């Protein structure tokens with residue numbers, strides 16, 4: 001069993017500790033809105049005796065980007081370390097354009113980062129409000145692979161829209177505005193978060209409902 005969504009060709013591996021699975025799924029939800037791309041979380045796959053399993057190794061061999069949730073739990077997780085070790089071997093030996101590694105680092109981890117993440121420029125993660133880190137990954141992917149479109153879910157179908165202009169999105173985020181598209185299928189407006197491009201179905205993730213903001 002391998003949860004590869006229909007019509008999706010390119011995987012993005014999301015490496016995380018079990019404690020960070022909710023955040024990882026938020027990353028996946030945004031990645032899944034890129035046509036052709038899907039986020040893959042090994043923790044959400046059936047458990048196997050051997051690690052990484054053949055299936056996970058295949059995804060690590062073929063993925064177009066690697067996201068690592070570098071939190072205290074991630075740092076302590078043998079699975080995260082194994083996944084990174086496996087991926088990094090591939091990365092190091094690859095010629096030409098290498099699939100990017102997005103080191104998403106918990107803001108609470110201060111100071112110098114040792115070991116596998118050494119010398120990599122981190123994306124800072126606020127675990128209570130991960131939308132800024134998700135946005136940084138999405139825009140990194142956009143530039144790396146010249147992404148042109150998004151697929152936003154709308155009432156059981158998807159709206160295929162042009163990737164929005166960076167300054168337009170930045171402005172919307174600054175002024176706590178949403179992005180709106182008119183769905184050609186049902187005629188309704190689809191309203192999304194300017195950071196993650198996700199629809200507002202879970203209010204606690206919305207920037208203006210964050211008690212720490």
Ligand SMILES: [Zn+2]
Pocket residue numbers: 154155157183184185186187188
């Ligand atoms: Zn619609």
